[in-house]
Amino acid sequence: xxxxxxxNVKKETPAEASQSAAAANAIKYINSDLVKNYPxxxxxxxxxxxxxxxxxAVRYALESNGHKIILIEADENAYFNLTNTKPEFVFNVxxxxxxxxxxxxxxxxxxxxxxxxxxxxxxxxxxxxxxxxCKEILSxxxxxxxxFFITDSILETDKGFKYPKFTKPxxxxxxxxxxxxxxxxxxxxxxxxxxxxxxxxxQPAIIEDYVPGKEFTVAMLxxxxxxxxLPIVEINLDLVPAEFNPIYSYEVKWFFDTRExxxxxxxxPAEVDDKIYKQIEKIxxxxxxxxxxxxxxxxxxxxxxxxxPNIIEINPLPGILPDPKDNSCYPKAARHAGMDYNAxxxxxxxxxxxxxxx
Ligand SMILES: Nc1ncnc2c1ncn2[C@@H]1O[C@H](COP(=O)(O)OP(=O)(O)O)[C@@H](O)[C@H]1O
Ligand SMILES: [Mg+2]
Numbered sequence: 001x002x003x004x005x006x007x008n009v010k011k012e013t014p015a016e017a018s019q020s021a022a023a024a025n026a027i028k029y030i031n032s033d034l035v036k037n038y039p040x041x042x043x044x045x046x047x048x049x050x051x052x053x054x055x056x057a058v059r060y061a062l063e064s065n066g067h068k069i070i071l072i073e074a075d076e077n078a079y080f081n082l083t084n085t086k087p088e089f090v091f092n093v094x095x096x097x098x099x100x101x102x103x104x105x106x107x108x109x110x111x112x113x114x115x116x117x118x119x120x121x122x123x124x125x126x127x128x129x130x131x132x133x134c135k136e137i138l139s140x141x142x143x144x145x146x147x148f149f150i151t152d153s154i155l156e157t158d159k160g161f162k163y164p165k166f167t168k169p170x171x172x173x174x175x176x177x178x179x180x181x182x183x184x185x186x187x188x189x190x191x192x193x194x195x196x197x198x199x200x201x202x203q204p205a206i207i208e209d210y211v212p213g214k215e216f217t218v219a220m221l222x223x224x225x226x227x228x229x230l231p232i233v234e235i236n237l238d239l240v241p242a243e244f245n246p247i248y249s250y251e252v253k254w255f256f257d258t259r260e261x262x263x264x265x266x267x268x269p270a271e272v273d274d275k276i277y278k279q280i281e282k283i284x285x286x287x288x289x290x291x292x293x294x295x296x297x298x299x300x301x302x303x304x305x306x307x308x309p310n311i312i313e314i315n316p317l318p319g320i321l322p323d324p325k326d327n328s329c330y331p332k333a334a335r336h337a338g339m340d341y342n343a344x345x346x347x348x349x350x351x352x353x354x355x356x357x358x
């Protein structure tokens with residue numbers, strides 16, 4: 001097949017970064033007074049984007065299955081590059097850059113051009129990228145998730161809140177904006193976090209009840225009620241240094257657990273009793289269908305104080321770092337199901353192709 005791979009790639013140097021108008025604007029933003037109190041913001045601007053190594057690995061996986069690949073960066077020229085090259089099908093891993101709907105932009109263009117593609121449509125990617133809209137749908141279907149509210153400014157009064165509260169940006173991923181301080185134990189800490197999120201990320205904060213129990217992440221492959229739940233990955237947060245909260249924060253994801261110094265933080269399959277394992281599988285299948293996700297996704301789950309699995313968030317474009325040393329959870333779960341990197345990438349494509357035929 002003549003396939004295009006749509007992607008966003010991390011810029012390695014400031015010179016490379018400034019070649020993209022979006023990236024140049026971001027650099028202006030991170031150098032501005034608005035964020036000068038938050039130097040960590042500089043490190044996470046491109047956290048959601050893929051490395052050249054990942055893009056090459058996906059391309060190689062598809063080529064090794066006999067496809068001809070056109071690379072299309074999801075930038076200002078993407079529309080013209082798609083109309084000029086006319087791919088038969090698109091493998092989409094583009095995260096986008098601007099706006100709450102940035103993950104929906106390539107899906108929307110592809111829908112407009114009537115080009116079939118892997119993964120969820122523009123509506124589902126948009127909803128999943130707004131953590132409040134996503135939770136509203138889960139709640140409608142009775143799928144457990146923590147209570148929440150959103151705000152775009154600090155709060156005037158403590159309305160008798162139950163602490164701890166967990167504060168995060170309304171529409172980010174890759175642990176952007178999620179630091180040890182995200183767990184607030186009192187009103188002052190809560191307002192400090194709201195101030196940090198709103199001024200640093202230029203978007204509302206979502207404030208959730210803290211879900212205290214074990215954490216899992218669940219790779220899904222397929223469609224409808226037949227979607228496969230790959231072996232569940234448990235995140236062993238007991239290994240996080242004691243002075244840090246047991247959450248999968250930016251510090252843990254990108255600083256403590258590095259290629260050079262791997263934290264043995266993942267257990268796959270998860271070591272929980274059968275009943276909880278099955279409950280997690282069920283809640284993930286229900287979530288996949290409630291949000292009308294297509295082909296693949298990775299769903300984060302935590303147990304609440306009663307050991308009931310709660311959905312934390314849904315990633316319709318899961319991270320797929322190819323090197324097992326990078327501890328990327330979707331490929332990790334696939335390996336435990338007997339699929340190597342090339343096999344799982346092609347399995348996602350096959351699910352999408354099958355879906356268009358049915
Ligand atoms: N309500 C919550 N209670 C407890 N921990 C949470 C809650 N929400 C998020 N977390 C922690 O923060 C991490 C990142 O949050 P998540 O919503 O998954 O953001 P991202 O989209 O950046 O992955 C989770 O993996 C979990 O460890
Ligand atoms: Mg997550």
